[in-house]
Amino acid sequence: MATGNNDITSTHPTDWKYVSEGGATIVFSYVGPSDSSRAKNTAFQGMVLRLRKVPSVPLGVRFDSDSSSFSEDEDDEEDDEDEPDDPSIAFQKQCMARLVPNAHLPQLESIIVRSPPGRSYTSDAIIEEKLDGQDALQDTHDHDEHHHRHHHHKHLTDGSAWLRALAATHDELRPQTRRALGGIDFKRRKGVLATDLVGGHGMSVEIKPKWSFLPNPAHLSAEFKPIKTKTCRFCMHTHMRTQEATSKESVQTEDVEEQKPSSGRHAAPPAVGYCPLDLFSPRSDRVRYAVHALYDAWIASEGKANNLKVFVRGKGVKVSGRKLIFHNPPSELEEDQIRTAFADSLLPLLTQTPVLQLLNRLQRTLDMLDVEGLVKVWEKWCRSSGHVGENELGAGCEEPTLEEWGSFIDSYLHELGLDEQSGKGPAESVNGKAKHAELPDVQTEEEMRFYLLAYLLSATFKDCSIIVRVPLLGSDMSEMEDANLDSRMITLIDLDPKSMTRLKKWEALDREIVSTYGQLREEERTACIDDWN
Ligand SMILES: O=P(O)(O)O[C@@H]1[C@@H](OP(=O)(O)O)[C@H](OP(=O)(O)O)[C@H](O)[C@H](OP(=O)(O)O)[C@H]1OP(=O)(O)O
Ligand SMILES: Nc1ncnc2c1ncn2[C@@H]1O[C@H](COP(=O)(O)OP(=O)(O)OP(=O)(O)O)[C@@H](O)[C@H]1O
Structure with a gap:
């Protein structure tokens, strides 16, 4: 028995397993119901859910309308469509996929994680509360829990209910050092579904x-x-x-x-x-x-x-x-x-396989000046252009748009004489090194940003x-x-x-x-x- 409903909030938090987390995101894999009373959801099989955490880590991409930001108002029940997809999706599809062969990238897609108003979760049930005040139970085995819900905090039935239930279900498995710093960002309306790279029968x-x-x-x-x-x-x-x-x-x-x-x-x-x-x-x-x-x-x-x-x-x-x-x-x-x-x-x-050598080439050719060289170029440019600010590296610089990232990758590939997705190793870097023996003479903001973007991208690969x-x-x-x-x-x-x-x-x-x-x-x-x- 299987269904293909892509409303993630109709899955139980226990259908997901905590995988791991980093500083910016936390990841759960879909395992489905533990017994046969409910169907596995084929829309999530073989997938992980990657969610942003608080405190949020700033990301280096800006959309034209600066839509990388999202509503700070918890009670604001705007359309889910109003929150842009996680920037990592467009960045991978439009930028990374030009540098790294697709075979070595997970598939990513956006998924809405807000539950509809009135839906709440207990450890083994999803409870639907009708908007006219009458209650209806759905998909529940634990009716006793039901009548206590009015004593629960309002968050239990607002749009963050599913995320909160997911967090509560899995928090114990998280390392204490990570828990001390924060957890899932309940204000987000969207997460990322990605290929599950650790599931299956083998070892990852x-x-x-x-x-x-x-x-x-x-x-x-x-x-x-x-x-x-x-x-x-x-x-x-x-x-x-x-x-x-x-x-x-x-x-x-x-x-x-x-x-x-x-x-x-x-x-x-x-x-x-x-x-x-x-x-x-x-x-x-x-x-x-x-x-x-x-x-x-x-x-x-x-x-x-x-x-x-x-x-x-x-x-x-x-x-x-x-x-x-x-x-x-x-x-x-x-x-x-x-x-x-x-x-x-x-x-x-x-x-x-070429992956390590590809990473090596990307890291070193994108960081040909070292941060010390980059600072020298920056300081010289600040002096000559009258750039205001504290003159700290990158001060006053806007995040690049996707379009600017695209132009940057055009120039980078052109400079190295590489094809899109070539996946080639570090032998190609030799020319780059000879070329960067001299500090570049940066005249325009666009040229300065080229070197800053190169360093940012090298940092991603590092x-x-x-x-x-x-x-x-x-x-x-x-x-x-x-x-x-x-x-x-x-x-x-x-x-x-x-x-x-x-x-x-x-x-x-x-x-x-x-x-x-x-x-x-x-x-x-x-x-x-x-x-x-
Ligand atoms: O600066 P580093 O080299 O220590 O790298 C940080 C990582 O520390 P590590 O050395 O891998 O233990 C750090 O990893 P942990 O959270 O310590 O596992 C993060 O990856 C951090 O990036 P971000 O804040 O998630 O964007 C990383 O920060 P960035 O350097 O990428 O800004
Ligand atoms: N597609 C995936 N399949 C399986 N597990 C994954 C997947 N993506 C991420 N993970 C797991 O989740 C963890 C956290 O993901 P990720 O490294 O992207 O988070 P991050 O917060 O950006 O990390 P960092 O702090 O290193 O910047 C990974 O270390 C990995 O164990």
Whole structure:
């Protein structure tokens, strides 16, 4: 029995399973009713729901009518159509799809998440309240709950009722550090339905690779150049985070559960030992080393580091349950065997599909000046153009429209001599580097914005994740022959546009990370090897 009704608020909150979340969004997958009393809804099968969280993270795209904003008034029951679709949808369709082959992108579509007035939810029922005051029950097994509903807060029956019920049903599964910072944004009228990349019968491994390159040295300050050309940004950031964690530990109060991250942002433990430059290397022994390091950091952080997540049949695997990644978990298994089998299963897709190399090329060619070079160009342009404001990087700059993003991508592809969706790797960047040996002489606002947009887009690719789908270890399917490699099994997620307002943060963070790392003696610093330099 199945239905295809695409009113998401007619599904029960328990038909959805919490998958995971980041700083900006939270994701649930459709599992359907747990018993046969109700039909599965085919409109949601194989899909996840991605919802924006509060506090909201600013996005780097503006619509002509500035429709990226939405009503701040909770009681405002405007048409759902009045809220624009989540900007990530148009951005992916019109911009990202020109840079990344479709095979490596999830399908995205907009979905209304407002429930009709008068509809409320209990743990196992949907209650419809007739507008003339008479009540009608629908699809409920728990009539006793019904007569209590008038005592409930008005939110239980307003348009946010479904979102609130979804949040209440799943809040317990969320990490405490994320819960302390916020949850689903109940004011939103729309969410995003996306291909479920962690469901099915196999294993999905999510890697957040981060920065894949050492910077172009041409525009670095004399003070930072020796530091930044030896150690990659991720390894330096890891060092800073490790120091921060150590100093926090020494002042921690007893009540750890109640502690909010002091910076107001989620602080995942650092993935010590992992270097992205290993993962992005063309040498498979280095890629293997990186996967081992990610696995070790996953274990050491008890699954809290955000660079590796593992899912089996749609559910996040805990470190303590790691044997679940095997089809038939052997009773005796050395730790090293699990790690080796894990890396064996990922290596073919990581090394023989173009996704990592594509990410590498995009990141480095979009960040040819480094933030230090970008600041120099910006300051010079501010002086020459009389640009008013505090002169902080990006100050006073509007978010780009989709049209401007489109023109930017035209120029970028043209400059690199690449075709749309070419998916080509970093060899193409060599020309770009020679070209950016000199600081660009920016004359117009349009030219200045070209460099700012390039940096914003590089930041998206530095912060996105890949999801690799493979059979469970030890299953008949797990010995993948090269010929059987299906490159669609590796997908890029979290390709949201970053906001102009982030530029000043990145400048300051760069300074903080590098000066902290610079306090180490030369011989204490890690030498990261960029094979593509
Ligand atoms: O600055 P970074 O490199 O620490 O990246 C931030 C991420 O931290 P990470 O290093 O991956 O632990 C951070 O990840 P977490 O929330 O810590 O998992 C976010 O991805 C953040 O982006 P946004 O605020 O969601 O747009 C990321 O911020 P942006 O740099 O993309 O602004
Ligand atoms: N299409 C998908 N299928 C399955 N799981 C997904 C999908 N998209 C996202 N997820 C899961 O939800 C998590 C949060 O999504 P995403 O990374 O897009 O959020 P974010 O808030 O933008 O992250 P960040 O803080 O890194 O910027 C992901 O880490 C992943 O585990």
